[in-house]
Amino acid sequence: MQTIDLEAQGLRALNATLQAQKDASNQTAWEIVNARGSHAIAVGLDAPIEVTVNGSTGYYCAGMNKQATVHVKGSAGPGLAENMMSGTVIVEGDASQYAGATGRGGLLVIKGNASSRCGISMKGIDIVVHGNIGHMSAFMAQSGNLVVCGDAGDALGDSLYEARLFVRGSVKSLGADCEEKEMRPEHLEILTDLLERSGSDAKPEEFRRYGSARQLYNFDVDNAAAY
């Protein structure tokens, strides 16, 4: 494993080094030390490498990730794995606002809690939060799966499109056009797979599914009070 001391080598050198890794690289394991809450750590990666960040990160850790596995052994600041395309991001601690925002693919695992707007405008990413999530999570979520093993805050799934939301605990309130839906076998299959891949021992049958009521998909003046 190669070790990069962020404090000594600087952010630009760190990201340039990781971004330069190719598909066929034999140097597949990297460790980042002295992260100290720095922003934009391991952003724009595009190779099947494994990056371990020892410590907590600032904003946008693993932003726009492709292929790589980024493991944060601490907590993550706002915009964790924003617009992720593929790969895996795992955070041992908590995640701040906008975790997984606009993500298009890959798997984001948050083993602690996630703050507000988790999964905002998600576009295909799978997110599993072992703890709770904050208010306005999955706002305008378009596609993908958000799994919450704990509780969800206010206005879950407001203005939701086609993303699937699975919550094991309580939901403080649902947002506009979000409703509880039937948990069918195909949903249990998806949920089982995500729980297994994220290392959660929660039982799929303990979850409820939420999705779009699809009442606000086309503007209708009679729905004006909902906006």
Add this chain to the structure above:
Amino acid sequence: MKDEQQRFVSQTVPIQSATFSNPINAEIRRAADTGIYDIRGGGAKRRVPHFDDLLFLGASISRYPLEGYREKCDTRVTLGTRFAKKPIELDIPVTIAGMSFGALSGPAKEALGRGASAAGTSTTTGDGGMTEEERGHSKTLVYQCLPSRYGMNPDDLRRADAIEVVVGQGAKPGGGGMLLGQKISDRVAEMRNLPKGIDQRSACRHPDWTGPDDLEIKILELREITGWEKPIYVKIGGTRPYFDTTLAIKAGADVVVLDGMQGGTAATQDVFIEHVGLPTLACIRPAVQALQDQGLHREVQLIVSGGIRTGADVAKALALGADAVAVGTAALVALGDNDPKWEDEYRKLGTTHGAYDDWHEGQDPAGITTQSPDLMARFDPLEGGRRLKNYLKVLTLEAQTIARACGHNHLHNLEPEDLCALTMEAAAMARVPLAGTDWYPGKAGF
């Protein structure tokens, strides 16, 4: 006798109310009929102080002009010199503003790329991602990072020549957008990760940052992903131009794009377009002041958009301190939008050429603001590109003509002292003297 007297009594002439005019009453009736506000494309149609209210003074005994057909007047502009490793070099200071694929057809985006490239300038993506037509035909392409993030991906970020973080636009500062379901073709739906046929909302705020401190970090992330190569623009709608420009600079922008209320949109509420924001003319001097106060005028470049139509407008914007301008609506007109040759079809749609603004409905007779294959087939991207190139060349020649007449060998040498204003309002907004005086409202000492 009585009938004869009545015949000669003078009658009151019917007087239309200036407050309840026919257009206003028609809108009241339309609202009563439908129960919904009017949505349309374009920018503010109301009369506001504009570049027409300014004049150039030209050369005289105290200044001498340059010979029009002999002495050079440079038009080149470099954008992104502050932090980017690879600033953009353009032959002319007139760029194409961001317009989305979805709002515009693929061939229309291709034509914008062709025309801009032929004229030596850049074009810009929009709220829908980057299309191959656009990238393939644009020598210099600016990639917008919008709140919706439709189509956003790191590969396109790296394929772009510059990145524009869109905070707002002049037609609807503080507002998001809506691409109505009738324009959501299979291709548009796929690019936006949404089902076909449903309205696609574009958020008014970015999903992963709030405020100038966050924006600074967001820009850092974009630079790190793209190796600090690309100039980062920040686009703002004209509302508080001094403070917003100051904050964009603080956040690390290489270029500030400032869009006034005459700037177009694909679709927004008419009440928003006409009643929110500042005229372009009112935005420029405060933004330039902000750049000067930070000691960064010309190092952070300013692009002004919103109602740029002629070379005179270009020259006036540059004289007030802009480094370049952007055209959107005018570019569409150059391509063939609102052309009289489609008048019969405009009438069938209940409008007329020059007034057609229902771009969101996807029935554009010119085949530009539509996703209908039949309508798109009417538009030739090669011919559209040629027309746009011609138009951009004319804008440049006109601006050069004025600059030479003012004695300048580069468009950037135009200055406020070359201008006067025809109205008090324009004098106050542009901070140039009222014609025939040495005074403008707010000038110290008066």
